[in-house]
Amino acid sequence: MSALGTIIGLATRSLYNRRGTALLTVASIAISVALLLGVEKIRTEARSSFASTISGTDLIVGARSGDINLLLYSVFRIGNATNNISWQSYQDITSRPEVAWAIPISLGDSHRGFRVMGTTQDYFQHYRFARDRPLKLAEGKAFSTVFETVLGANVAQELGYRVGDPVVIAHGAGATSFMEHDDKPFTVVGILARTGTPVDRTVHVSLEGIEAIHVDWQQGARMPGANVSAEAVLQMDLQPEAITAFLLGLQSRMATFGLQRAINEYPEEPLLAIIPGVALQQLWELVGVVEIALLAVSLCVVAAGLIGMLTAILTSLNERRREMAILRAVGARPWQVLMLILSEAGLLAFCGVALGLAGVLALSAAAAPWLENRFGIFIGLQVPGLFELAVAAIVVGAALVIGLWPAWKAYRNALADGLTIRV
Amino acid sequence: MTASPPDPEATAVAARDLRFAWPGHAPVLDLPSFDVARGERVFLWGPSGSGKSTLLGLLGGVLEVGAGELQVLGTPLHGLRAAQRDRFRATRIGFIFQQFNLLPYLSVVDNVVLPCRFSSRRRHEALRQSANVDAEAHRLLDHLGLKGALLERPVTDLSIGQQQRVAAARALIGAPELLIADEPTSALDHDARGRFLELLLGECATAGTTVLFVSHDTSLGTHFDRQVALAEINQASAP
Numbered sequence: 001m002s003a004l005g006t007i008i009g010l011a012t013r014s015l016y017n018r019r020g021t022a023l024l025t026v027a028s029i030a031i032s033v034a035l036l037l038g039v040e041k042i043r044t045e046a047r048s049s050f051a052s053t054i055s056g057t058d059l060i061v062g063a064r065s066g067d068i069n070l071l072l073y074s075v076f077r078i079g080n081a082t083n084n085i086s087w088q089s090y091q092d093i094t095s096r097p098e099v100a101w102a103i104p105i106s107l108g109d110s111h112r113g114f115r116v117m118g119t120t121q122d123y124f125q126h127y128r129f130a131r132d133r134p135l136k137l138a139e140g141k142a143f144s145t146v147f148e149t150v151l152g153a154n155v156a157q158e159l160g161y162r163v164g165d166p167v168v169i170a171h172g173a174g175a176t177s178f179m180e181h182d183d184k185p186f187t188v189v190g191i192l193a194r195t196g197t198p199v200d201r202t203v204h205v206s207l208e209g210i211e212a213i214h215v216d217w218q219q220g221a222r223m224p225g226a227n228v229s230a231e232a233v234l235q236m237d238l239q240p241e242a243i244t245a246f247l248l249g250l251q252s253r254m255a256t257f258g259l260q261r262a263i264n265e266y267p268e269e270p271l272l273a274i275i276p277g278v279a280l281q282q283l284w285e286l287v288g289v290v291e292i293a294l295l296a297v298s299l300c301v302v303a304a305g306l307i308g309m310l311t312a313i314l315t316s317l318n319e320r321r322r323e324m325a326i327l328r329a330v331g332a333r334p335w336q337v338l339m340l341i342l343s344e345a346g347l348l349a350f351c352g353v354a355l356g357l358a359g360v361l362a363l364s365a366a367a368a369p370w371l372e373n374r375f376g377i378f379i380g381l382q383v384p385g386l387f388e389l390a391v392a393a394i395v396v397g398a399a400l401v402i403g404l405w406p407a408w409k410a411y412r413n414a415l416a417d418g419l420t421i422r423v
Numbered sequence: 424m425t426a427s428p429p430d431p432e433a434t435a436v437a438a439r440d441l442r443f444a445w446p447g448h449a450p451v452l453d454l455p456s457f458d459v460a461r462g463e464r465v466f467l468w469g470p471s472g473s474g475k476s477t478l479l480g481l482l483g484g485v486l487e488v489g490a491g492e493l494q495v496l497g498t499p500l501h502g503l504r505a506a507q508r509d510r511f512r513a514t515r516i517g518f519i520f521q522q523f524n525l526l527p528y529l530s531v532v533d534n535v536v537l538p539c540r541f542s543s544r545r546r547h548e549a550l551r552q553s554a555n556v557d558a559e560a561h562r563l564l565d566h567l568g569l570k571g572a573l574l575e576r577p578v579t580d581l582s583i584g585q586q587q588r589v590a591a592a593r594a595l596i597g598a599p600e601l602l603i604a605d606e607p608t609s610a611l612d613h614d615a616r617g618r619f620l621e622l623l624l625g626e627c628a629t630a631g632t633t634v635l636f637v638s639h640d641t642s643l644g645t646h647f648d649r650q651v652a653l654a655e656i657n658q659a660s661a662p
Contacts, residue, residue: 006540010526017528326526328485330593331513331541333506418485419518 007336011343014323018316022348025312029352032305033395034359036298037388041364042371043291050284053197054247054276056128057103058256061085061093061263062245064270068286071279074105074245077115077198081107084242089269094246096262098255101126103247106210106240109169109181114155116169116203118210118243124150126249129197139163140190143205146212146234149186150204153194161188167203169213181213184230208238248273302395306402309348313341313406317413324414338411345403346396353392357384431497435461435601435633436482440491442659443477452477453659454491457651461496461600464624464634466647473653475637479605482635483516484508496600513542517594517602517632519623522610524590525578531569534578535560535593545597556596563592566629567622584615591623595630602627604636608643620646 015022054075062070063083072078094102103126106118124142127135140163143150149167161167166185186205194200212233250256256275263273324337332340361384384392436459444450452474459465469475480486481493481500485508488501496515500508517538525534536556539546546556553559564574567588578586587607594602604623608616624646627634636647644650 003541010529013528014526322523323526326520326524327537329483329512329518329520330537331509331545333509333513336541418480419483419520 003336004339007339008343008347010327011340011347014320014340015344015347021312021316025309025348026351026355028308029302029305029349029395029399030355030359032298032302033353033356033391034363036295036302037356037360037391038363039294039298040387040391041360043295045371047284047291049196050287051280052130053280054129055132056126056249057247057276058250058253059248059260059263059273060245060276060279061248061271061273064272067272067274067279068283070245070272070274071276071283073107074247075198075276077107077117077202081244083270084244085246085271086242086269087240089266089271090243090246092268093263093266093271094248096259098250098252098259099248100251101249103127104207104240104243105245105247106207106242107244109171109210109213111155111167111169111203112159114152114159114201114203116205116210118205118207118240120207123204127199127247129195129199133195135195135199136193137190138193140188143189143209146206146208146238147184147186147230148189148206149209150190150192151188152192152200152202152204154200155203156188156191161191163188163191169203169205184213184233207240207243211238211240212236305352306349306395306399309345309352309399310402310405313345313348313403314409317341317406317410320410321413321417324410325417325419328414328417329419334411334414337414338407341407341410342400342403345399345407349396349399353395357388357392431494433460434494435459435463435496436635437494438491439493441481441488441493442490443481443486444489450489450659452481452657454478454656455658457656459633459635461633462631464627464646464648465636466644466650467635467637467653468639468641468644468650469637469653470639474657474659475605475653478653478657479603479637482601482603483518484512510542513538514544515599515601517596517599519587519590519594519602519604519607521606522583522586524593525586527577527579529578531564531574531576531578531581531589532557532560534589535564535596537593538599539597542597545599548598549596552598559596560592563595563626564589566626567592568618583610584619587611587619588622591619591626595626595632598630599632601633601635604634606638607636608638609640616643 060070060074062074063081063085065082069079069082073081090102090104093099101122103119103123107115109116121142121144124135124137129135137150138153140150151161151167155161165188167188168180168182168185170180186209192199212230215233215236248259250259260273260275263271327337327340328334436457438454438457441452441454441457442450443452467475469478477486481488482495484500484503487505491501493500495511498511498515500511503511526537529537536549536559539549539556549556549559553562561570561574564570569585569588569592573581573585578589581589587610590607594604607623608619611619620643624634634647636643
């Protein structure tokens, strides 16, 4: 057995002999490492989920407000538009030669807490998320008539809807509404496959559908005595007068900036065009502060875990002076005493890191379905990646560096005590 | 006082004008001459304050010789660096201390074979006696009256007398040429003390090991070839 092997063997058995405190130390390192890896995992997954919310769209156009506000209501279904866009402007801009496709969006209604979005069939054809993934129908078909609706995966799952079920849309965006378009129920004709984006939480209807339920409404309330039946409304002209926003795909990406400027300077109406990637980046930078704070906190917890280990080793040194003297008497050199303490620090950190890694893998396996459902964050079940291994190496390395302190102290003790056993 | 130069072949320990002082303090040890012959079993009577710990530290190579000469087993310790003295101690000297000699987290046999883990020479010597170091540990333990289920017990469950016999086996494994015992019997009762000395000295006689036995208990002196009072030969402790 090599000298170092002997030392590590002794360290292992010495630690096992003090397994009560050793386990606590390992547990504190494990928890801190699991926290760091967990936070980092959620952070990167959230970031990539976030970045993959929308893809393929070159410009998002809405009434003039802020970039992030437009992004939030048009893509994330958060907040409300300050103003609408006239159908005329929409027609005008989308007829320009640079435009390959357009998806109009009309928001403002909800169904039991889920936003209702009026759009056209182009949505199912052109909308992309993640890396150019198109929307897929898990069941049924896209809407084709006025009172048909296609549900996002979460809407269908949480409310227990199947194809063929009726859906009553409420006015406004609240979770509960006293004003319902109950005279004109919709029928579920399709349910979308899960995307992990806000699409999953959206009720999709046609623009005509949105128009139809508002025919007899004005100023956000039903006009007294002006009930138009669902049958009668179908005979009416359901061409919308205004929409909330629209997404544009261009013939060539080169045209993006030019068209963006043209829209921002559109003379007929104050409009705003944003590039999704740029706005997503701006939004993420806002969220990023929290992200950095979270990472900083978990780094501090790792530091606390390592300091806990340092405390445990330092306090054990005095009661172990006898052990060191015995080792010296049977032939251990002072540097071997130093290595003994150092390998204890290394072993504690190694076990802690291994346990923490196993813990975070087990936890992410257990929490993955919940995270995906609740937040649309996909946590892939991968073997420890480069980052995990780097964290493991850094924590063990840091433990060894910290361990030099008690190890040096033990070395000094060993030199000073010699073979004299001090109690 | 002058003494003849030591013969490396015949002397296990030879000190000439050996002095040691802690920095800034008066000397604690001043030995004009002290010899132990090879194979000799010497009883060194040393009450506390007689410079006993210092002498053992110097013999064990833990302390550096301040002035004079100290030759152990033919090797001049005053000429060696710390690492060389460490290696020398590990290979050539076996130690037994007062009590609590054993590492509580190792088994009886693992405690005994420890010197073989730190010295390839001790290991090599052990393998000349037995097929492997564990077998050699069993052989020595058996000679010292420890066998069977006793060896499977945690060392902390053994009586102090049994622990000291385990420590003796450890000091003797791998045939070190010099055994230094520092008050190994002080925690034992009268009967256990006699039995322990008998077994230890018997085993040393068989192996031809030189014994330097330090104690404050003069009644033990009769078991040895020669008795030396450290206070009488140490000029520094003289009143």
